[in-house]
Amino acid sequence: MIPSRILLVFLLLMCLILVPGAASLTKVTNGAPVFIGERNLDLTAPMNGHTVMAWWPAGSDRSGEPSKTVTISGDAKSFYVNPDIFTGYNGTWYTHDVQPETPVFVLYEPRIDLSIWDVDANKDITGQSVPMSANITYRIDTNLYMALDYSKRPNYNPADSFFTVKLTSPSGAVIPQIYTGNLGASTTQILNFDSNPLIKSSPYIWKNGPAWDRNAKSTDGSSVYSAGTYTFVVTQDLNHMSSSYNGTAVYGTVRSGDKPITFIADTFTPSPTVLPSLTAPAGTTAPVTGLITPIQQVTAQSSATTIPKKTTYTPLPTEIALIGLGIAALAITVKRKY
Structure with missing residues (x-):
């Protein structure tokens, strides 16, 4: 018998293994794809102590002043990608207040x-x-x-x-x-x-x-x-x-x-009945095949008639016939004498 406490611990462990934990997609690393409207993002790692991020148009020289800057005044662990602020500024955002400038995230509109x-x-x-x-x-x-x-x-x-x-x-x-x-x-x-x-x-x-x-x-x-x-x-x-x-x-x-x-609804078309191949007539090599309806099949079977075979006889040879006639004539002559 397994002690109840050991059994309880075993069941708890199984639950931890089999039941997946809640996903957390809030924590991001440097240069992670981020989408306008996301809430509670943890930017601790990519900001790395910085408080200002900046954006330049794609392909522009970042040695000049950025086109847009955002200051994180609160906790970097709970950042809101506010549409009112970030709309129209897709692309890479960089840390800006302290050199070197490093990527924070890459911004996209969700589609x-x-x-x-x-x-x-x-x-x-x-x-x-x-x-x-x-x-x-x-x-x-x-x-x-x-x-x-x-x-x-x-x-x-x-x-x-x-x-x-x-x-x-x-x-x-x-x-x-x-x-x-x-x-x-x-x-x-x-x-x-x-x-x-x-x-x-x-x-x-x-x-x-x-x-x-x-x-x-x-x-x-x-x-x-x-x-x-x-x-x-x-x-x-x-x-x-x-x-x-x-x-x-x-x-x-x-x-x-x-x-x-x-x-x-599908339209179904009934298929004709397919009969098995018939035995080929004597002297031929190709089987007889064909498609007929069940009614045609019954008609063909009911109309079949068996014709009796006519009996024929083979005539006797001429020599045997003449001997037979001679014997018959001799028998008649003897009968008349007696």
Whole structure:
């Protein structure tokens, strides 16, 4: 019997191993990609005791006065990349109050967009109508993947993501899972919808999208998915960035907007019945093949008639016939004498 205290310690250790800790993308190193609107950034390492940072236009001579300077009056561990201050000043920011000047961060406007992708045709079909059986997926194009880099954000935890994708049905219900086939079939899988993608490169493609079977049937034969318009949307909240933005922000995006796709019922054309190859007639080498309907097959079988084979006889040789006639005549002559 394991003592209760030892068991409790064991369970706690397992929880620490199996349950990922919360990611911290706030701490950055020198020259890290940073996005307008991020909050609570820890700039302690790149500022290295400096209180002033400066910006020059790309390609300009930094020996002259900078075009923009920002003084950190508070704690460098909780820096806000305020859109009102930093909008229009993308690029590298440097320490400036004490030489040498070193990179603090590289500033970007956040960009994120989602499109619905035709896997077979390899093209954007957002807003279009396609058959229920079409192979589709979602695609995300963004520059925010640069925040998921160990070398620039050393406290990054790969178990977490700041992206959220939502898929809704024609009725407005959120779809948390997808089916790869009919319910109850041995080959059918139930897959979680890729709602929190870990995007470390762009574009990002939902890999299980083509496995989604919208013609799947329930165990009672009814359709799992109805035809109609489905909607995708992606949002991101890197370091609580969403609270810095509104719907008319011109300095970046935190939401892709609703992206619709309309599925219409497939049209199935019945295939003709294919009969097995027939045995080739004697003297031929090619098999007889063909396509006929079941009705034609029954007609051909019912009209078949068996014709009896006529019996034939081979005539006797002439010599045997003459001997037979002679014997018969001799028998008649003897009978008359007696």
